[in-house]
Amino acid sequence: MTDPTALLDLPLPEQRQIAIGHDAARSAVLSQLADGRLPGAIMLHGPQGIGKATLAFELAASILTATGDEPPHRVHEQVAALSHPNLSVLRRRLKDSKGYYTVIRVEDVRDLREALHHTRGRAGHRIAILDSIDDCNPNAANALLKTLEEPPADTTFFLISHRPGQLLPTIRSRCHNLALRPLVDDLVTSVVASSMPDLAPSALDRAIALAGGRPRRAFETLALADNSPVGALQLWLRQPEAAPVAAELQLADALGSDPQGADMSFAREILNDWLATEMRDAALQPGARRRLASATELWEKAGALLGEADSVNLDMKQTLVVIFDAIRKHCALIANPVEPA
Structure with a gap:
């Protein structure tokens, strides 16, 4: 499945799998994992472009490794390819050769729910990532709520939201909510420089100045x-x-x-x-x-x-x-x- 919000020539969140910053949110989930008390749903919310989806895939790989029976490098490879049997990802789907649907539809959520109720493909926990839940239309949101109310066993949903205030309160109440904040300029610089090491300093400075703590915006500025x-x-x-x-x-x-x-x-x-x-x-x-x-x-x-x-x-x-x-x-x-x- 491709990402409808992907930027040209930059790695997707599932390929990157290493989120810069957001240490408090990362530690909170890893502590829950270590204690064997992962919640059924975790909402990562904050401004768009700060690395929420990347963190979700990073945490997914950690959970799949800790609860499964494969070495970390193999899990990371499968997550990057979206081929791990215990990982499901829901995004806006491709409509035709010209573009994507503007929303996540109710049938998309039903397909996800059906897949999660099948026998798991491999030992360990299952992960479902919705990137982003803001894209769900009302019918899809209601269908998702039913799934969150009766979640499959040993499954954790990561819900990515840029605008949590516009979501159903009942969905937010079913989640362990983690607020992510824009990054400091030094961290944004690190993200951009790691992907574009040959970038001219003047262009980098301009991108960071306009980014407002959001690596994605810095990349958009450069485009x-x-x-x-x-x-x-x-x-x-x-x-x-x-x-x-x-x-x-x-x-x-x-x-x-x-x-x-x-x-x-x-x-x-x-x-x-x-x-x-x-x-x-x-x-x-x-x-x-x-x-x-x-x-x-x-x-x-x-x-x-x-x-x-x-x-x-x-x-x-x-x-x-x-x-x-x-x-x-x-x-x-x-x-x-x-x-x-």
């Missing part, structure tokens, strides 16, 4: 052209209400021309980060009721518009125009922070 509109988006987001409307149109045209391209992928992450930060800042500002209400509405509107654009192939340029206009109006509103009596 962008020097004249990428992503930089213009970052500048625009510093003060959207002061920029001319024409700037929004130019940004939307440049980014939306290739909805599946690297520029648009990176831009969506930047937008999500900006919106999440605005929501958090509004919630922490005492008495900022208008700002919080506006930020909440903006978050929901942007998410719905981008989701609709993905699912029914709407014009991404027009979608971005609407989102940018909403951001500009929100920023104009909070620039005059007079609360009603």
Whole structure:
């Protein structure tokens, strides 16, 4: 099974199997393994691109080695190839030659559940990795919940989530939750340099500066052209209400021309980060009721518009125009922070 979020020429999480950082989460699971009390489900959650899936595969290899009867190198080889009989991985599936389904479907979860109820292929624990559970549509999430409520014996699910707050509370309550944080710059540098040892120092410094503690974002930065509109988006987001409307149109045209391209992928992450930060800042500002209400509405509107654009192939340029206009109006509103009596 391929990874629909894979970056060109970089190893997949199952191939890497060595997560940089996240020592507390790693130690917690390995301690549970040593004590013979692995939970039925572990949720690794945090910002996208910090190594959650890599850590899940690293821990999977450790568990399969500790509970099985094969040497570590053999287990690592099988995990890298996704060929270990006791390992199941669920991602968005390939739809056709042009791309992947936009969601994990209920039939995908049912196939996983059926596979886990078969006789195990080898001695030891079984592992199921969902990368990511955020991709499950409502029916798939409900089907997964039933599986978590009645899990197969000696099986641990690793659920990868970038947005745990949007998941069913009943799913979160069935999991041992481990929060992972962005890495410090030195660790991001280590990840990038290990994969791209010949990278020019100036390019590395620029990637680390834009990464925000996320190795994936650093790699995405390196994939962008020097004249990428992503930089213009970052500048625009510093003060959207002061920029001319024409700037929004130019940004939307440049980014939306290739909805599946690297520029648009990176831009969506930047937008999500900006919106999440605005929501958090509004919630922490005492008495900022208008700002919080506006930020909440903006978050929901942007998410719905981008989701609709993905699912029914709407014009991404027009979608971005609407989102940018909403951001500009929100920023104009909070620039005059007079609360009603």
